[in-house]
Amino acid sequence: MNYIDVKNFRKYEQLFGDNGPAKIGHVNAVIKGLNEAIANIPTGGLTGSNYVYVAADGTDVQNAAALQAAYVTAQGMSPSPTNRITIVAAPGYYNFGTTPFVMNTDCIDLVSLDGNRSIIFNAPYASPFYSSGTIILDFVSNVYVRGVDVQTKAFAVETYYPGVTIENCKGGQFSFSSSFFNMGSRFVDCEGGNNSFGGNTGNSYGTFIRCKAGSYSFGLTASGTFTDCTSGGYSFGYNGTANGTFTNCTSTGSLSFGGSYSSGTASGTFLNCKSVDVSFGLVASGTFTNCTAGNDSFGYYGTASGTFTNCVGSSSCFGYYGNASGNFYNCRGTFAAFGSGGTASGSFNSCVATSVSFGGGGGTLTGKLYYCRLTQSGQNFPTVSGGGITRLCITGSNVENNQG
Amino acid sequence: MKNLQSIEEGKWVELVSVELTDAEKSLLASKEHSDEKLVLIQKIQNESKKAVSASVAKKANTKYNEIKPIVEDTDVYELIAADFIFDDTDFVAGIVNYRLNEEHKQIRF
Numbered sequence: 001m002n003y004i005d006v007k008n009f010r011k012y013e014q015l016f017g018d019n020g021p022a023k024i025g026h027v028n029a030v031i032k033g034l035n036e037a038i039a040n041i042p043t044g045g046l047t048g049s050n051y052v053y054v055a056a057d058g059t060d061v062q063n064a065a066a067l068q069a070a071y072v073t074a075q076g077m078s079p080s081p082t083n084r085i086t087i088v089a090a091p092g093y094y095n096f097g098t099t100p101f102v103m104n105t106d107c108i109d110l111v112s113l114d115g116n117r118s119i120i121f122n123a124p125y126a127s128p129f130y131s132s133g134t135i136i137l138d139f140v141s142n143v144y145v146r147g148v149d150v151q152t153k154a155f156a157v158e159t160y161y162p163g164v165t166i167e168n169c170k171g172g173q174f175s176f177s178s179s180f181f182n183m184g185s186r187f188v189d190c191e192g193g194n195n196s197f198g199g200n201t202g203n204s205y206g207t208f209i210r211c212k213a214g215s216y217s218f219g220l221t222a223s224g225t226f227t228d229c230t231s232g233g234y235s236f237g238y239n240g241t242a243n244g245t246f247t248n249c250t251s252t253g254s255l256s257f258g259g260s261y262s263s264g265t266a267s268g269t270f271l272n273c274k275s276v277d278v279s280f281g282l283v284a285s286g287t288f289t290n291c292t293a294g295n296d297s298f299g300y301y302g303t304a305s306g307t308f309t310n311c312v313g314s315s316s317c318f319g320y321y322g323n324a325s326g327n328f329y330n331c332r333g334t335f336a337a338f339g340s341g342g343t344a345s346g347s348f349n350s351c352v353a354t355s356v357s358f359g360g361g362g363g364t365l366t367g368k369l370y371y372c373r374l375t376q377s378g379q380n381f382p383t384v385s386g387g388g389i390t391r392l393c394i395t396g397s398n399v400e401n402n403q404g
Numbered sequence: 405m406k407n408l409q410s411i412e413e414g415k416w417v418e419l420v421s422v423e424l425t426d427a428e429k430s431l432l433a434s435k436e437h438s439d440e441k442l443v444l445i446q447k448i449q450n451e452s453k454k455a456v457s458a459s460v461a462k463k464a465n466t467k468y469n470e471i472k473p474i475v476e477d478t479d480v481y482e483l484i485a486a487d488f489i490f491d492d493t494d495f496v497a498g499i500v501n502y503r504l505n506e507e508h509k510q511i512r513f
Contacts, residue, residue, distance in 0.1 A: 182405075182489065184497060203407070203489055205497045205512070221407060223487060223499045223512070241409070241419070243487050243499050245510065261432035262448035263422065265409075267485040267501045269508050282445075285411075285484050286501060287508035301445050306484075307508065321437060341437060 047073060050085055056092030060122055064094040067119075068101065071108065079107035081142065086111060089147075091118035098123070100131045100156070103145070104138040112147025117170050121150040130154045130174060140164060150175070155192065160184035162206065173214065174199065183219065187211050198222075200238055215253055222246075222258075223268070231256065233276070242281065243268040251275040254294065258282075261300075277314075284308075284319075284326070293317065299324065304339075304346070313337060319344070324367070336361045345388075348372050355379045355396065369393050405496070408456060408464050410486040416461045417453040424448070464488055467495050471511050473504060480505050 046053040052070040056063045067089060074085040086109045094101075101121070103110065112118045123133025130136075134153040137143060141161035148155070148169045155171025157164070164185035166176065175192030177183065182203040190197075194214035198204030204219030208226045215232030220240035226249050233253020236242050242258035245268060251257065258266035259279035266281030270288045273280075277294035282302035288311050295314045298304050304319035305326045311318075315335040318324050324339030330350045331338075337353040338344050340361030348358065348369045355376040359365035366386035372393045374381065379396030381403070389404030407419040424432070428448075431441055456464070468486055475481045481504055488498035500511045 182497065203497065205489075205499070221487065221489075223497070239421075241407075241485075241487055243485060243501055262424070262445050263452040265485065267487075269501075269510070282449075287503075301442065302449075307503075307506075321442065 050077075050083065052077075052085065052087050054087060054089040056090040056094070060093035060095035061097070063092050064096045064101070064121075067094055068096075071101070071103070071105075074108045075105050079105060081107055083107070084109060088113055089119045091116070093120050093122040095123045096121060096133045098126055098132045100134055100136045102136045102138050103140060103143060104136075106140050106142040109144040110146070110148065111144070115147060115168065117147050117149040117168055119148045121148065121153065123153070125152045125172070129172075130156050134171070137164065137166075145169060152193070155190075157183070157185065160206075162186065166190055171196070175213075176211075177202065177217075183224070192217065194232065200234060200240075205244070234259075237264065237266070239264055242266045242270075243286070246270045246273050248272045249274075251279065254278050257293075258284075259297070261296075266306075282322075296320065304328075316340070321363075324348075333357060339363050339365075339367075344369075345386075358382065365390075406456075406460075406490040406492070408460070408488045408490050409453075410464065410468065411483065413468075413483055414465060416456050416464045418456050420452055420454050422448050422451045460490065463495075464490070467498070467513075468500070471498075471500060471513055473502070473509070473511065475504070484508070 052073050054066050054070045070087050074087055077085045079085045084107045088111055090113045121134055126132040134150045135148055136156040137159050139159050142163040144165045146167040150171045152172035155169055155175035157176045160182045162184050167188040170191045173193035173195050175196045176187055177196050177199045183198040184206045186207040188209045191212045194216050196213040196217045198219035200216040200220050202219055203221040205223040208224055208229050210228045213231045215234045217231045217235045222237035222242045223244040225245045227247045229249045231251050233255055235251050235256045237258040238255050239260040254277040256275045256279045258264040258281035260282050264281050265283040267286045269286055270291050272290045274292045278296045279293045280298045282300055284299040284304045285306045287307045289309045292312045296316045297313045298317045299319040299322055302322045304324045307327045308331050309329045311331045313333045317333045317337045319339045319342055320336055321341040323343045325346045328348045328351050333353040335355050337357040339359050340357050340363055342363045344359040345366045350371045352373045358381055360382040365382045365384045366388040369390040374396045376396045381390055381401050384404045390401050393401040395401050408416050409419050410416045431444055484501040486500045489496040498513050502509055
């Protein structure tokens with residue numbers, strides 16, 4: 001085959017002159033050369049020193065067989081940290097039937113040719129859901145996978161090593177998760193269904209960036225680093241512990257970020273996070289900045305002992321019937337907030353509630369209130385005790401309140 | 405695997421799941437405040453923390469002291485929570501949330 005230097009048109013021009021037919025001739029020669037190159041590609045794809053190409057030019061079953069063969073080929077190429085082998089798979093459907101595609105060898109990566117989720121495992125959802133026709137990362141510690149979509153099946157990650165990175169992949173429920181493994185790997189732009197990314201059984205201590213999941217996801221213990229992640233309810237340490245780093249994360253359902261009616265803890269750092277009811281810990285001891293939740297949040301019946309800045313709750317928030325002992329700056333609740341029926345013993349600066357708050361729901365006010373306000377007409381601050389003070393606070397009747 | 409937690413230096417508990425009855429779940433989810441609800445929450449919180457053996461606590465303390473930040477006399481150190489995963493022989497992973505001079509920091513391993 002003659003090689004044509006696409007960039008070096010001048011060479012062609014010197015032979016045939018600078019005219020339209022010469023240019024067309026050059027282009028035709030390039031196309032002819034490429035066609036010859038494509039025709040000479042061996043069946044099953046190209047193989048280089050450090051890659052194996054899967055053309056995906058057969059049926060979905062044949063494509064799956066070719067991918068499996070490529071993996072075997074890669075295993076035979078002595079993969080190691082200094083000799084990584086990448087399987088590049090062309091966009092297409094790969095039907096593994098009821099058997100899984102198991103990646104169990106370190107330093108063999110799998111990426112889609114176009115970077116998109118175009119390696120589509122299209123075998124129908126079948127039992128057992130965690131292995132039929134899907135992908136399994138089997139206890140590997142150094143692998144990169146990008147662009148795999150297993151549709152509604154579980155994208156099985158049965159490993160926890162931080163050297164594993166999964167990017168732009170998608171699965172159904174119980175993806176990127178296993179009841180037997182904690183999630184310590186790195187996940188970027190991945191999407192799963194319910195019970196994903198550690199589900200609600202494991203410890204999700206890895207790194208999660210722009211990941212999406214359904215309910216009961218991101219760990220019983222969420223101690224990883226979560227950035228721009230989204231889930232349904234019962235996530236990010238539901239009924240467990242949210243002690244990681246959470247930035248711009250959202251739960252569209254209730255009982256998240258250590259949320260629980262009975263035993264959750266939110267001891268991590270939370271920046272620009274959003275949830276709805278019963279969220280951010282029965283014990284809210286972490287640092288919360290610009291966070292928003294619904295009713296019964298930020299300590300609810302337990303303890304709001306953390307640092308809260310520009311946080312917004314609704315009713316029964318910020319240590320409702322427990323102890324609001326933390327530091328609160330510019331936070332807002334509605335009815336029965338800030339240790340309403342329990343103890344408001346913390347420091348409250350420029351905080352606002354509508355009514356029955358700051359120990360005013362039958363509780364006690366032993367903390368320090370500066371520039372705080374009750375907005376519902378007729379509402380007043382309770383009488384302070386035990387060293388409590390109020391300074392420049394405004395009652396629901398627009399009367400300045402200073403006690404202690 | 406055990407989830408060990410300390411919110412006070414030197415004291416460790418194992419966090420365990422507590423199975424709830426449907427009636428208990430209903431009570432917890434009810435919007436009304438009641439003393440019964442308070443008692444139940446307290447009971448669940450107590451049951452969700454299990455004592456650890458002295459040997460496990462000693463190992464946890466050793467690990468905690470290994471990774472704990474160096475604190476100067478003038479620093480104000482506040483442990484928020486140390487959470488370690490223990491697989492019966494060694495610590496698999498862990499995180500310490502703490503405040504040093506009121507700044508929230510984390511140490512992971």
